[in-house]
Amino acid sequence: MATTRETETGEGGLDLAGAFPDPDRFRWLLGLVVPALLVVVWHLLVVTGVFAAHQLPEPLRVVETLYGMAATGELWGHVAITLQRVFFGVVLGVSVGIVFGTVTGLYGLANDLLDPLLQSLKNIPSLAWVPLFLLWFGIGEGAKVLLIAVGAFFPVYLNLSTGIGNVSEDLLEVAEVYDLGRFESLRRVVFPAAVPSLLVGIRGGVGLAWMFVVAAELIAAGQGIGFLMSDGRVLARPDIIVGSILLFAFFGNLSDLAVKGVKQRVVDW
Amino acid sequence: MTDTSSPADDSPESTGDSPESTDDPALAVRGLTKRYGDTVALEEVDLAVDDGEFVAVVGPSGCGKSTLLRVLTGLEERFEGRAAVDGVDVRDGGSDGVGMVFQEPRLLAWADVRENVAIGLPGGVDRDDPAAHDRVDDLIETVGLDGFAGHRPGELSGGMAQRVSLARGLAYEPEVLLLDEPFSALDQLTKYEQQDNLLDVWRERGATVALVTHDVEEAAYLADRVVVLGGQPGTVEAVVNVEADRPRERTDKALLAARREITDALGV
Numbered sequence: 318m319a320t321t322r323e324t325e326t327g328e329g330g331l332d333l334a335g336a337f338p339d340p341d342r343f344r345w346l347l348g349l350v351v352p353a354l355l356v357v358v359w360h361l362l363v364v365t366g367v368f369a370a371h372q373l374p375e376p377l378r379v380v381e382t383l384y385g386m387a388a389t390g391e392l393w394g395h396v397a398i399t400l401q402r403v404f405f406g407v408v409l410g411v412s413v414g415i416v417f418g419t420v421t422g423l424y425g426l427a428n429d430l431l432d433p434l435l436q437s438l439k440n441i442p443s444l445a446w447v448p449l450f451l452l453w454f455g456i457g458e459g460a461k462v463l464l465i466a467v468g469a470f471f472p473v474y475l476n477l478s479t480g481i482g483n484v485s486e487d488l489l490e491v492a493e494v495y496d497l498g499r500f501e502s503l504r505r506v507v508f509p510a511a512v513p514s515l516l517v518g519i520r521g522g523v524g525l526a527w528m529f530v531v532a533a534e535l536i537a538a539g540q541g542i543g544f545l546m547s548d549g550r551v552l553a554r555p556d557i558i559v560g561s562i563l564l565f566a567f568f569g570n571l572s573d574l575a576v577k578g579v580k581q582r583v584v585d586w
Numbered sequence: 587m588t589d590t591s592s593p594a595d596d597s598p599e600s601t602g603d604s605p606e607s608t609d610d611p612a613l614a615v616r617g618l619t620k621r622y623g624d625t626v627a628l629e630e631v632d633l634a635v636d637d638g639e640f641v642a643v644v645g646p647s648g649c650g651k652s653t654l655l656r657v658l659t660g661l662e663e664r665f666e667g668r669a670a671v672d673g674v675d676v677r678d679g680g681s682d683g684v685g686m687v688f689q690e691p692r693l694l695a696w697a698d699v700r701e702n703v704a705i706g707l708p709g710g711v712d713r714d715d716p717a718a719h720d721r722v723d724d725l726i727e728t729v730g731l732d733g734f735a736g737h738r739p740g741e742l743s744g745g746m747a748q749r750v751s752l753a754r755g756l757a758y759e760p761e762v763l764l765l766d767e768p769f770s771a772l773d774q775l776t777k778y779e780q781q782d783n784l785l786d787v788w789r790e791r792g793a794t795v796a797l798v799t800h801d802v803e804e805a806a807y808l809a810d811r812v813v814v815l816g817g818q819p820g821t822v823e824a825v826v827n828v829e830a831d832r833p834r835e836r837t838d839k840a841l842l843a844a845r846r847e848i849t850d851a852l853g854v
Contacts, residue, residue: 490661491688491692493661494686495754497705
């Protein structure tokens with residue numbers, strides 16, 4: 318027995334989980350090089366007068382503006398309400414997406430009935446929903462959260478539905494041969510196998526939620542990063558506009574990294 | 587094993603023209619023809635395996651060996667002829683008591699070895715029960731993987747993964763155990779060890795075993811009876827009785843004779 322194990326471990330490559338070599342650890346820093354260069358170029362272009370300062374402010378000016386708003390506390394209200402909308406929108410959209418994705422993934426009939434409709438609805442641009450949602454739900458929080466939920470729904474639905482539908486036939490046969498039964502084979506085979514697809518969907522959903530929150534806030538909001546942005550246009554303050562864009566970029570990235578982190582943790586096989 | 591004497595009177599039945607005995611054989615296949623579209627995988631195959639008998643099916647690749655097992659496990663719903671386990675058609679639940687070790691490991695990538703083996707536990711067993719845990723751990727030890735219970739399939743070599751799959755098949759405690767080239771990915775030493783394991787389990791449980799292999803030596807060493815499939819579509823070319831007494835020595839003269847007979851039937 319011992320001999321067997323020795324030979325097999327040798328070729329098994331069980332040491333893969335060990336430490337990474339040092340250079341790779343700092344590799345992600347390379348991704349910062351180009352953005353840093355762009356900021357420098359941006360600064361130079363404004364300073365040398367290629368862009369007029371009233372159209373594109375210096376990078377430092379943007380930072381100052383954001384810092385000033387943060388110091389007075391004005392910024393946090395905008396950031397908080399936007400984050401809250403995105404959060405509830407994502408929770409709602411993902412939940413409904415999971416329900417629809419599961420049902421259509423498991424039942425061919427449900428898929429035949431619903432998939433063509435949902436496939437065409439997903440192609441409607443986010444802004445196209447806005448007037449209708451305003452008409453139906455007014456300009457309150459509900460309308461915005463629902464709009465964001467619509468955005469988050471589709472990627473989750475699409476990925477989960479295909480993920481469940483594409484569970485390896487080989488594994489389903491195993492479940493059948495060992496008589497796992499419907500419930501056990503869903504619990505032990507189908508759902509775990511679809512988790513990676515679900516997380517891919519959630520990642521896409523979170524991304525779209527950020528697009529939809531901009532649509533919602535640009536048009537009908539008294540607060541939020543999107544409102545800040547349109548306010549910047551009204552006040553002819555490009556620093557506020559650019560600052561808002563950077564805020565969206567920052568939080569969008571942060572949420573994406575968070576979902577990616579969860580994915581790497583959960584899908585670790 | 588007193589059962590080993592029965593194959594002798596069974597062999598005429600394999601040709602399909604002897605009258606049915608009163609007792610239903612563990613596995614009964616008659617006039618089985620299986621088509622995939624225009625391709626005929628098996629044609630008019632007859633096979634009867636007695637309770638507790640160990641039968642090996644050998645043949646070249648593409649002769650329908652695996653298809654035969656798939657029919658018996660109930661994975662193929664459409665075929666012509668009859669395939670029954672203990673007298674019950676495989677399409678009417680006859681396949682419930684049949685366990686199968688697939689040619690590929692087919693493990694759950696997200697589950698560790700212990701959980702993968704537990705998949706095979708029979709329906710009534712509570713997987714969280716301590717006794718079930720012990721049973722799973724025993725099986726993991728039986729296939730020589732103690733110490734790897736917490737590992738995921740991605741961390742195992744092909745041979746180790748195949749043994750997990752074998753342990754899963756054994757956990758099922760089937761009346762009839764079908765194995766599709768279960769040892770083909772193992773090195774020689776491990777292969778011998780696992781062959782003997784299988785014989786132990788077979789003896790202890792008195793299960794009926796049908797093993798598909800392309801390894802003539804393996805077939806002769808393990809089986810009471812070797813069914814040689816050949817041609818395309820696959821048909822039964824010959825049935826070879828292995829007369830060697832058990833426990834067998836791999837160098838037994840009777841095994842050599844059986845091997846020669848099998849090889850001749852394969853036409854090599």
